[in-house]
Amino acid sequence: MIQDGTLSIRVNGEHRRVRAGMTVAELALELGLEPAKVAVERNLEIVPRSTLGHVMVEDGDEFEIVTFVGGG
Amino acid sequence: MTDGWEVAGRRFTSRLIVGTGKYRDFEQNAAAVEASGAEIVTVAVRRVNISDPSQPLLTDHIDPKRYTYLPNTAGCFTADEAIRTLRLAREAGGWDLVKLEVLGEARTLYPDMRETLKATEILVKEGFLPMVYCVDDPIAAKQLEEAGAVAIMPLGAPIGSGLGIQNRVTIRLIVEGATVPVLVDAGVGTASDASVAMELGCDGVLMNTAIAEAKDPVRMARAMKLAVESGRLAYLAGRMGQRRYADPSSPLAGLI
Numbered sequence: 029m030i031q032d033g034t035l036s037i038r039v040n041g042e043h044r045r046v047r048a049g050m051t052v053a054e055l056a057l058e059l060g061l062e063p064a065k066v067a068v069e070r071n072l073e074i075v076p077r078s079t080l081g082h083v084m085v086e087d088g089d090e091f092e093i094v095t096f097v098g099g100g
Numbered sequence: 101m102t103d104g105w106e107v108a109g110r111r112f113t114s115r116l117i118v119g120t121g122k123y124r125d126f127e128q129n130a131a132a133v134e135a136s137g138a139e140i141v142t143v144a145v146r147r148v149n150i151s152d153p154s155q156p157l158l159t160d161h162i163d164p165k166r167y168t169y170l171p172n173t174a175g176c177f178t179a180d181e182a183i184r185t186l187r188l189a190r191e192a193g194g195w196d197l198v199k200l201e202v203l204g205e206a207r208t209l210y211p212d213m214r215e216t217l218k219a220t221e222i223l224v225k226e227g228f229l230p231m232v233y234c235v236d237d238p239i240a241a242k243q244l245e246e247a248g249a250v251a252i253m254p255l256g257a258p259i260g261s262g263l264g265i266q267n268r269v270t271i272r273l274i275v276e277g278a279t280v281p282v283l284v285d286a287g288v289g290t291a292s293d294a295s296v297a298m299e300l301g302c303d304g305v306l307m308n309t310a311i312a313e314a315k316d317p318v319r320m321a322r323a324m325k326l327a328v329e330s331g332r333l334a335y336l337a338g339r340m341g342q343r344r345y346a347d348p349s350s351p352l353a354g355l356i
Contacts, residue, residue, distance in 0.1 A: 041147075042150065059148075061150075061153050066148055068191075069184070074187050074191050075191075093147065094146060094148060094189075094192060095158075096164075097144050097146045097158055098120035098158055099120060099121045099174050100120075100121045100142055100306075100309065
């Protein structure tokens with residue numbers, strides 16, 4: 029963490045800076061996403077939906093946030 | 101007569117599974133699914149669009165409570181990628197019935213059977229119920245079944261090619277050897293191709309491009325529904341034997 033109280037993370041391959049002390053659910057909301065409609069992987073581990081509101085975003089975290097799209 | 105089928109203990113009436121890719125828009129997609137009578141739709145798992153999170157979602161148009169979503173691993177070229185994708189799919193939707201496909205190369209989209217088998221074994225250990233896209237090889241199909249695949253889904257022809265069932269012999273051999281459902285997945289181009297698959301004794305057919313790229317997808321969806329039903333009926337009815345020469349249908353006696 030750098031001194032301004034923000035964290036450096038990656039979301040879907042893109043670098044982002046977010047404030048410290050937020051949960052994964054809060055991160056999703058801040059990104060404009062409904063936590064109930066997405067699945068989250070944090071550092072290659074699934075974050076179960078039931079824990080999205082408890083798991084804290086840490087500096088250096090790498091997130092993949094996915095949803096369903098059309099496919100065959 | 102209700103002629104349903106069962107996969108992993110779940111019962112379905114429609115033997116047609118349709119994809120949700122390549123449609124002009126969600127409205128057309130939803131209308132085609134409706135016309136097809138399908139109860140299962142395949143879906144892909146992709147990163148959310150963070151730059152525009154307000155974009156419409158598939159789930160807003162094709163209700164996951166009405167249709168069984170079958171998440172796929174399209175675009176995955178290794179067992180690890182496919183497993184990672186399906187773990188996310190299970191978390192996103194809560195479904196353990198999934199479609200596994202591990203591709204070998206982009207040009208043909210032929211499955212990599214070594215990786216496919218490996219992924220099947222791991223997924224089964226993790227409690228997934230994988231319906232598995234595979235080559236039309238009766239031995240590979242048997243190995244997948246032994247590994248715990250809940251359905252065997254051989255290609256009829258390359259994905260998106262519309263070339264129809266290329267090898268009826270191998271599809272029939274897979275059907276004869278399997279104790280789990282067999283569905284032709286990929287290669288269907290038009291209604292008669294779907295009927296052929298069903299006449300060979302397949303439990304169902306999975307298609308996407310044949311409907312989505314038709315000039316009138318909704319009409320083609322209905323054609324496919326009827327083709328799957330008629331092919332199934334013909335299979336159950338038992339076709340006549342084939343002769344090398346003619347055999348008159350009208351009596352020869354009593355001719356003037």
